[in-house]
Amino acid sequence: MELTPAELTPAELTVLGLLVERPQHGYDLEQVIERRGIRQWTDIGFSSIYYLLTKLEQRGLLHVPEAPAATRSRRVFHATDDGRAAAARAALAYIAGARPVPHPVLVGLANLSLLPADGYARALRTRLTQLDARTAAVREAERAQAPLPLAAREVFSYSLGLMEAERQWLAERVRVNGDRQD
Structure with missing residues (x-):
């Protein structure tokens, strides 16, 4: 799947990037987002984390290995190879591109x-x-x-x-x- 950097929003890239760092479930992501103060610079609400995970999974950028009787909230998400590549391209584009920021x-x-x-x-x-x-x-x-x-x-x-x-x-x-x- 070929993605351009513009196809990953800042929120999608943030979540995907955290999963490239380390596979984790939604609650773990919430803890990392809170601890690192990520909400100071991006719009990721607690309720949107699972929406973003589902969206990234549907696009083939994340996968959840089969686990017996795992509840939905305890599903551990892993970045796919396509997800790692898309995240790297988008990160480079966001770093290199000087864009006006509405303030x-x-x-x-x-x-x-x-x-x-x-x-x-x-x-x-x-x-x-x-x-x-x-x-x-x-x-x-x-x-x-x-x-x-x-x-x-x-x-x-x-x-x-x-x-x-x-x-x-x-x-x-x-x-x-x-x-x-x-």
Whole structure:
């Protein structure tokens, strides 16, 4: 089965990639997703895990070895060779392809003319405080799980890098907008 990287959504690739790392059942996947903070950067709800598993299995990217009297929730999913190949192609495409990422803060910034200067400055300070708390939580999650597989280390590194860049931007904007006399 020939798949292009676009045929795997970020959620599908995330689930498939976790199963390439290690065969597991849906509940195990939920635990890994929660522990690694994967929901911070992808839309995988607990209820969608089994939907994604079924979809990937139907496409021949996963299989479940026959087990006597295994309940549906305890089925251990394994990536197929096609699944491994599709995941590798999609991962390369996602890493190499610089794509615009919709970000709600940009919608707010595009509408600054609707806000008073003090309201904007207050919103920036609030966001900065929330970002600092989130960064601390991500750093703690990273420390608590050490040692991590390379993929998880890179996700944490990239996420923290983005947060630090946003923090620098916010700190500058807070300073500039705190000094404004509009």
